[in-house]
Amino acid sequence: MRIRVKLSLKEDVQVMLVVDKLEPVLKVRSMAAAELGLITGTHIPAERLSLFYLGKQLADGMVLFDYEINHGAMVLAMLKKEKxxxxxxxxxxxxxxxxxxxxxxxxxxxxxxxxxxxxxxxxxxxxxxxxxxxxxxxxxxxxxxxxxxxxxxxxxxxxxxxxxxxxxxxxxxxxxxxxxxxxxxxxxxxxxxxxxxxxxxxxxxxxxxxxxxLDLSKSRKAKMPSATQTKKWGGGKACAGKSKSCTVVGPEHIGAIPGVRVGQSWKFRIHASEAGVHRPPVGGIAGSSKTPARSIVLSGGYPDDDDHGEEFYYTGSGGRDLSGNKREAKSQSADQELTRQNRSLALACAAPIDEINGGEAKDWKQSTPIRVCRTYKLAKLHPLYAPVEGVRYDGLYRIVKYWRQRGVSGHYVWRYLFRRDDPEPAPWTAEGKANIARLGIVMYESDDEYGVGDKKGKKRAVSNNADPDASKRLLTRVFVPSVELLQMMALDKENSRLWEKMAESTYRTESEYLEALCEGELSCPICKELVQQPCAMPCGHNICNGCLCASLKNLGSNCPVCRCEISSMGSIDDVRKQMNLNLVTVLRALIPSYGDSWKILPAVTKKQRAVRTGEPVAQ
Structure with missing residues (x-):
């Protein structure tokens, strides 16, 4: 292999050396001294030359392989002063x-x-x-x-x-x-x-x-309190930003996330936010004062919370002084108000808004479904229903009633009674554990490949998985679309190459399949979102109808991806009327809420709606 050696004198001098990975450092130093001496025209003693790579000085008793020096590496040389x-x-x-x-x-x-x-x-x-x-x-x-x-x-x-x-x-x-x-x-x-x-x-x-x-035991950082503390503050993910966003459904989506099953868990909350289950990376309530709440997180932050699994009493937000250290603001310092996130929870209840007495739904099943997640922090108060690690999705709940009362701290808080309403079994039950094992649900930790064990950067089975052979099946499990879904794909002739490519690839879960489809193959090249009112172009690319009309107006009759001629599609008025209904049928079978905001909605049969649930279709 070849390495470069740079010596900084009045000007930088570089030489190229042909060496082996097992070359002794002493020999490399002699070769470098000789080559540098020829270029500078001076005699450079090898004993006065020191070599450094990535901040480490190369010792004479070692070889290049010990320092992981590869082909093309840059080694710095320093000339020591004469004694x-x-x-x-x-x-x-x-x-x-x-x-x-x-x-x-x-x-x-x-x-x-x-x-x-x-x-x-x-x-x-x-x-x-x-x-x-x-x-x-x-x-x-x-x-x-x-x-x-x-x-x-x-x-x-x-x-x-x-x-x-x-x-x-x-x-x-x-x-x-x-x-x-x-x-x-x-x-x-x-x-x-x-x-x-x-x-x-x-x-x-x-x-x-x-x-x-280097011995850092006497350094300034080693003397700081953080060097000896034992409490974990989120593994460095508390302030981490999102690396991606969920494009399967929009931010205002209400109900279950397609591809995400009950019992799915994530190592950190930021990953649950990227999956779209609970988008706020810090806040416990996803909602606003004008829209009903979409999801909440149970983490034992308020002493008034009371969890019974199928039902739980939830305390609203606010009433704490967060001007200083937010981690130490554990007690109420003021009364809670029915505003912002608290009001969004009240809007989700099928009862009129009452800022004084609260309200109770006459039919609680008419309340807006809310996605509920539990974190490992809940184990301090309710270990029976809390996950051992990370954040877990526990299904859909609805609010039965909400009211205002004086809390443990002496200040008024808003309380909400949640009741579970999800067809999938709860993850802490025997049926839920069996369902997790059957689906091969694993804890999400990073974007690396699936694996077994506790190594960093791997995805491993959730701790409440009761199936002893689940770890063996994780390596071979492959998600296969249902027969009904494959029949719908066969009707989409314009995207035959797309469905062949998806069939050749391997996806272990439905969520992974949808992510590859919505964020990759069917991502609009202009708006970078899942295609809406999709148009199939002659070159095989899919694009939103509105984005294509804007491209035709500004760039002419060319594909915005490959610049292929697409004048055969007609004028802009003709393109506005075009839509690949076969592709819409497939996407609506995978994502039941797909296209709800359109004026033109193709009919979706019961077979298509049953594709995601996996239940037998009634004849």
Whole structure:
């Protein structure tokens, strides 16, 4: 494989190396030093070259495979500074004429950074007769080489003294001098290895090397209270945005979501919002002051709630001070009012609105159906009906009555009595658990493939699944449309290629099948929603009737997807009258609420309506 090595000098220099994944780092470093030296025209010692990849320094004892370096990777090179050289100064060094003569012993150590600038430019002179080295004259600009004057520049950095040269250490990084007795921890012997002063010494645990990771136990983040807390705050999903939206039905849809069965569960509430079951990612009531509520979530947020499974008493929203930390606003601080979401629940009850006494439905089954979800937080108060984990859809409920009363906190709250009205069995019953096992319902965690186990990023069976062989069937379960639905698809000749493609693909649940159909194959290329009043073009694409008329007016008689000529469809007036009724029949069989807002509605038979429920058709 080939990797790039970049060295930053005055300008960036890059070389390409042909190496193997099992190439030792030491050999790669030597190759890089040689190639970089050829390009820069200078000699680069390999021991002065350090290599880094993704913030880690490559260690000599490792190979490239240990750092997961692949073909085309960029490796950064850094040239380390040369260590200061220790030199012997000849005795009787004469200073300037105006300065007193100073004498230094031959054991005095100096470094390159202490040498005068003019002396650095002069090469060392070697006497050929005796081989002695004559160094340039050294002059301290602060003490003028006076032995009796204490100086922190040419003497000990602590006391400034210039005595006891045998027990004086020079830092191998900055070249400063220190008496062994003046160190914070005095030394009795001269160190055998490299020695660094307190300013240059680094903690080995804080250096990223190839063999070990960075130690963050002493970092600022490790000392924060969040590093030791045990409470989970939603796994980082509390403030996450939606990655997609439900296009199978609109935001104002009332009733069950096509493809979503009772017992379906999601790991996080944001995923339930994306499925369209309960769209508000935080609020517990989906509705407004002008429209009836569509869905609610039971999470044990109010102490007045009382859950009995088939029936439960629900407390409205409001009456809490949310100006500070919303997580700590657990008690009522004011009376609740019949406004906003509370009013939307009252509108869902088949009774007149009464802001003082409330109301009770004469026939509670005439109330608007509301989708109800329960979360794992409900287990603190009602563990019998709460899921062990995540958010679970428990079916449709209707409001029997609503009234105003004084709550546990002493302030007035609005109470609502919900009663279950769904043909599918409740998920906590034996019939519901058997239905979950029969349908192969799994907990949704992410967009990865289905799997079994508790690994992150997988979909696994819900915890209340009583079927021991369900985990084996999850890997092989495939959703197959009913015979009636296949017959309807066969009549749609214009989209024969579409239905063949859908038949070739594998979908494990009805929800997954509808998602692929509504968000992919039958998504309008202009409005990006499920096609409404669909028109089948000669090229095979489907588009909304209104979007196609706008495209013909602005872009001419061409397909907005493939630019194919579609003049055979006629003028804009002719296109307005066209609609693929066969496709509408299929979509209405899959989505009973599809096309409710149109003026032209094709008749839907009992067979078509029975496709989703799976019940036998009455003859």
């Amino acid at each position: 200061p050289k220790q030199r012997e100064i000849a005795s009787d060094i004469k200073s300037d004429v105006n300065s007193p003569t100073t004498t230094a012993t031959t054991n005095t150590l100096i470094t390159d950074m202490d040498v005068d600038k003019d002396a650095d430019k002069t090469a060392d002179k070697v006497d050929g007769a005796n081989g002695e080295v004559t160094l340039p004259e050294f002059k301290c600009n602060h003490c003028d080489n006076s032995l009796s004057t204490k100086c922190n520049y040419c003497g000990c950095q602590v006391c400034g003294g210039k005595d006891d040269e045998e027990n004086t250490l020079a830092c191998d990084e900055c070249g400063s001098y220190f008496h062994m007795r003046c160190l914070p921890v005095p030394l009795l012997e001269v160190p055998k290895d490299d020695w660094y002063c307190a300013n240059c010494e680094n903690d080995p645990n804080e250096i990223v090397t190839g063999e070990k990771k």
